Ligand code: ADP
């Protein structure tokens with residue numbers, strides 16, 4: 033877009049973004065468009081997520097981690113579909129706080145994750161906004177033509193599984209806001225998870241042959257499991273005492289007087305970016321083996337049942353979940 037921030041816009045594109053452009057398909061960001069290649073035997077898979085200051089990241093979060101969070105929340109969607117990531121289109125809506133050093137930091141964050149995840153920048157748009165900064169990416173990846181697992185194949189009797197740990201994103205937000213009292217090292221581990229979640233790309237590919245329904249956990253375990261249950265036309269139950277917790281989340285949990293309420297917070301807080309899926313219990317050995325190979329924790333947290341909706345129990349006692357996850361009203 034021209035006119036708003038002409039000098040800054042072109043300098044930003046030339047100096048900061050052009051070096052990140054795909055070497056073969058983005059023409060050094062000197063043309064109007066990029067052209068996507070095709071890949072025989074694969075489908076092009078697309079996803080888009082936006083992040084907004086004050087909603088998805090904090091006004092004082094360093095911009096390199098904001099850039100990384102943007103890429104990672106998008107990559108997490110591709111992970112659920114077993115995709116190999118390829119590249120992305122980027123929209124930057126810079127706010128007045130985004131001067132040159134902030135833009136440089138943002139580009140450094142992009143560069144670090146392009147290397148980490150094997151992706152390139154393909155194009156985008158750069159504008160100024162008087163409001164809070166926001167960024168969006170359209171992430172593209174390849175999935176084998178045999179097709180990705182959808183959210184719709186869960187059947188009664190299947191297990192409900194989750195990778196990694198649950199609740200660190202939620203606690204990480206509180207830690208970054210200074211609302212938690214824990215050892216410094218714990219607070220840092222939690223804030224790191226909030227700022228730089230880890231998309232489970234390799235495991236996402238590994239489980240495509242076993243999972244019957246799959247998605248990534250962004251809004252909260254319970255809310256996202258409800259999406260799988262809905263799409264599959266089944267019910268699901270979660271045993272809250274089985275929720276996998278990190279060492280830092282355990283330390284927080286031990287300070288709580290009401291364990292049931294604490295587990296409910298972890299199961300509904302969101303920002304986990306772990307994979308949530310259902311699978312036939314006979315495949316559990318294979319699923320565990322694949323997870324072990326990737327040094328990834330895998331936990332069965334519940335069961336698919338006949339009916340509708342998601343229910344939760346704590347040590348056998350039903351728990352009434354009031355707010356299943358994060359919602360944007
Ligand atoms: P136009 O106004 O003609 O659409 P732009 O000035 O928006 O052109 O963009 C010029 C080039 O820079 C295009 O190749 C576009 O994809 C690229 N570009 C602009 N902003 C970004 C961005 N945030 N990230 C990556 N590429 C960008």
Ligand code: MG
Nearest residue numbers: 033156157158
């Ligand atoms: Mg443009």
